[in-house]
Amino acid sequence: MTATRDLLIVPFIEAKAKEAQKTVAKSLQKEVEEKEDLGKGIKLDLVLIPAGKFIMGSPITEVGRKNNETQHEVTLTKPYYLGKYEVTQEQWESVMGNNPSTTKGVNLPVTDVSWEDCHEFIKKLNAKTSGTYRLPTEAEWEYACRAGTITAYSYGDSLTKRDLNVLGDSIKAVGSYKPNVFGLYDLHGNVFEWCEDWFGAYPSGLVTDPKGPATGDPRVLQGGSFNFNGSLARSSFRDFGTPEYRYNYNGLRLARTP
Numbered sequence: 001m002t003a004t005r006d007l008l009i010v011p012f013i014e015a016k017a018k019e020a021q022k023t024v025a026k027s028l029q030k031e032v033e034e035k036e037d038l039g040k041g042i043k044l045d046l047v048l049i050p051a052g053k054f055i056m057g058s059p060i061t062e063v064g065r066k067n068n069e070t071q072h073e074v075t076l077t078k079p080y081y082l083g084k085y086e087v088t089q090e091q092w093e094s095v096m097g098n099n100p101s102t103t104k105g106v107n108l109p110v111t112d113v114s115w116e117d118c119h120e121f122i123k124k125l126n127a128k129t130s131g132t133y134r135l136p137t138e139a140e141w142e143y144a145c146r147a148g149t150i151t152a153y154s155y156g157d158s159l160t161k162r163d164l165n166v167l168g169d170s171i172k173a174v175g176s177y178k179p180n181v182f183g184l185y186d187l188h189g190n191v192f193e194w195c196e197d198w199f200g201a202y203p204s205g206l207v208t209d210p211k212g213p214a215t216g217d218p219r220v221l222q223g224g225s226f227n228f229n230g231s232l233a234r235s236s237f238r239d240f241g242t243p244e245y246r247y248n249y250n251g252l253r254l255a256r257t258p
Contacts, residue, residue: 045084064231081256085174102248136255154180159230164189191251195220199240225249
């Protein structure tokens, strides 16, 4: 099956998205937004993302589209928490005791971290908090980024630097731009975010809770960055890097299983 926008699930309006989050939170006896205390006044903010269906990838008419963005319908059967912001340098240092970022600032996203570094951070974070933190899957990342939208970006098809940090000189503090309707910030631009999956061709047809290929070489990165053009910050754009790859535009956003 090749999906088109005509086949897409009806996009959320903000009120519907918020209501879905509240309904799921009530069923789980959780809060829509939760805070993890990392000590010394440092908090990790999380937002509950409801389960649902969406069309992953991009239509052939989307400006900037790549051939590896084949549209296909995805069902995510379980809700999950996702970081309200990219992991900051302050949060990273509180867990790891170091700050590898090229450009320093407590409220700036941590950078210069590999996929392997992220897993070491998560291992230590889970030991510190007794949590169930992890990297999001590629499907979870795109679903949360889209938040029901079917456009190139969560705010529409047109690009404006008032909405995201691209084509710039440096990273910016997390939360510098407006959130999407789920309440998530900086999913477009600022830094690329590591996902759990190996990079590979998308499956054909309908898929449920996809986790990417079983093996591979590079891992998936999503979201674009401050020093690249806006087409690389589209909801469907897919980048990749080897698990040990570090650069000053790579960071992460945490997922957590409720």
